Amino acid sequence: MQEKYIDKNFSSLISDLQKLIRQPSVSAKNLGLEECSRLIVNMMKNSGIHAELLYVKKGIPPAIYGGIKSKQNPNKTLLFYNHYDVQPEEPLELWDDKPFSGKIKGNKIFGRGSADDKGELITRIKAVEAFLKTTGDVPCNIKFFIEGEEEIGSVHIEDYLKKYQKKLSCDAVIWEFGYVDEKDRPIISLGMKGLLYVELSKMESIRDAHSSLAVLIENPAWRLVEALKTLRDEDGTILIKDWYKDVVKFTKQDIQTISKEPFDSVSFKKEYRIRKFVGNKTGLQIKKALVGDPTCNIAGFTSGYEGPGAKTVLPSKALVKIDFRLVPNMDPHKQLARLKKHLKENGFDDIKVIMIHGEAAARTSMSDPFVRTVKNAADESFGKSILSVSSAGTGPMFSFVKFLHSPCIAVGSTYVFARIHSPNEFARIDLLKKTTKCMCKIIRNFALV
């Protein structure tokens, strides 16, 4: 019944998505956030969903709360987590149409946010609308929590979750994104890695010196090179004492699932034009690493003269940005303490360490019944789907687990090559429709369990 409604009213999903795309909402620039949040509240109301804005602090983009109490099944609650902010649209010159055009070409609708995350959001609103318009009820309680700072690191997510813990309480969470692979199989992801993002800096002199003085004045870039070299070996293994101590081992079920995940080494190498993988990984090693390996990545290094040609300068300072991906049970603050201890014990106490961001990893257990619920719905809607123990990326899933104590699963409509965060981002129209129907099935299945 809902599926028919979706087919019949699909043009309104597309035109609503266009409206959303055409309202820029760039959190990094604090652009259009309030406007976009109000637009969504109205759209949800038009779909029959109670919606309101939530606030934690002045000057911070509001979040949107949405809710409908189920008459038939008021004791089970499913929460949809989404975000209405988008990545900056730059570089402008690489867009074929205007970044916020919402232009349709064949099976694609283009524009910043078309996939990430306005496309995902619209499928969920429209799935709920389908129930309300066809039955006047929903199979279980539905809640929406839509934040406006995801693209800048969900900086106030815990403030929201803490303040509105009761309002947002639920039994399960559908995460804000979900990929569909090149064979049209949804990838159902059960977890996200954590992140410890730090800045290591060394200030030697008060100003750049003539490099002829390198015989006397210590070079801060050299200091960082020396310190960095002690952190990681050439295969990517992190050499900091006890770095892996708290890491949870894979279960047998995890390994089984991981081994079934598809990964096309040849295409991947071609895509990035690389010849080999870090540590010469092959086969299952690759898949296990994506799901479960902590990393120590140099995200940025800057010191001295960076222009063309030669400048004989001895830099006064050097700075490196490192992102450590974490896996379940690594605590960002504990790992930070281990890093600091390591530097101190290796004689690098002259290097300043600042934590920019810390976020623990989270994973929903493979044996949680919600996994089966989602997997069945996806298989039914798409013919097949893929379970993934964890995404290689990071999101605030741990905060949701911490405050809402619910399993979180990522499933959605975003084609893997949809160019999210890049020019010419698009959503595939066929996937939007399939996913809307899939969301109906998830709601239905979830209500039954």
Added chain:
Amino acid sequence: MQEKYIDKNFSSLISDLQKLIRQPSVSAKNLGLEECSRLIVNMMKNSGIHAELLYVKKGIPPAIYGGIKSKQNPNKTLLFYNHYDVQPEEPLELWDDKPFSGKIKGNKIFGRGSADDKGELITRIKAVEAFLKTTGDVPCNIKFFIEGEEEIGSVHIEDYLKKYQKKLSCDAVIWEFGYVDEKDRPIISLGMKGLLYVELSKMESIRDAHSSLAVLIENPAWRLVEALKTLRDEDGTILIKDWYKDVVKFTKQDIQTISKEPFDSVSFKKEYRIRKFVGNKTGLQIKKALVGDPTCNIAGFTSGYEGPGAKTVLPSKALVKIDFRLVPNMDPHKQLARLKKHLKENGFDDIKVIMIHGEAAARTSMSDPFVRTVKNAADESFGKSILSVSSAGTGPMFSFVKFLHSPCIAVGSTYVFARIHSPNEFARIDLLKKTTKCMCKIIRNFALV
């Protein structure tokens, strides 16, 4: 006699220097070079010196040649090497007056080029003028060679020296600069270090990747860190095989001279706000290092995200600029080959090495009679002076030795705190007068030997 002339006509030296300062001649911007060179030719002609412009290639700033044949002593030739180009005047906001003002305040004349190198040049022109105007002759042949690209690395100096080798032939060279220390003692420098400036770069992928892929894609910044760590130990010793093989050892006379050079560790550390020297050097070690230690300095390192906050990026490329200071007998090309061999043998053949600049070191022997000639003149003029085996800096002295086969000695009027290359550059008027007289004494002494 010449000294009296200089005293009497000193105001013309100052006003001519002002004219030179007020004619901007920034080689890095190709600004005012032709105009400045013509101004100098006219000024030299007014002093009675034959002067003309030299050219090697179209589009390259001309050099200036000046010459007077001596009637009394036509078999000995002294050449003055100078440059008429100046450093860029930026940052503008830090200048108290306009950068090309030539403004006089007390004992100082301000402006870009006032010391480096227009102040030096004017003392030499006026010293020669003093002989011509008082005696109608010079004690020996005098030549001037004034280039317009010193501040951008004297890029065509060898083209000039080769093409005009005969015209510029001489028995000794007075180098373009010379410092006077805070106790008003000229530092007579007999050499300059060489330089090998290279860029090491690593390109991994074709574009930046999401850093969650750090488990698979090698990080080029890590590759450079690993390669760099093999080049140098924490005390500054270079670990490349045979790097020091060709280095000429100090003579006993060198060591004696070096040990007499003043160096104020306390002031130096205060000036740069550092607590210790590389390798914990003290006393004679410091002085020996400044004169004779090769270095491996990171002049710049750039990779990935360098802005504020966090960006989880896996950079596609990384680049480091290294300047190796060389000492006599190190050949830049030979050292480059050693660096490349080292990288290859250590498994870093994926790292690209580009040579940006190479220049060998040069030193005039302590036992060369020209040393005594200059030292005596400086002692007479200033009461005392300091001999230095070599400057810690680099200049094209080796090219002069190669083509002109003559001893080169740096002696001049530039106060050590004259802020050359910086805002509010100035020349001290008292030192300009003393140095002009000192140049007369050098010419006289040289003619006699």
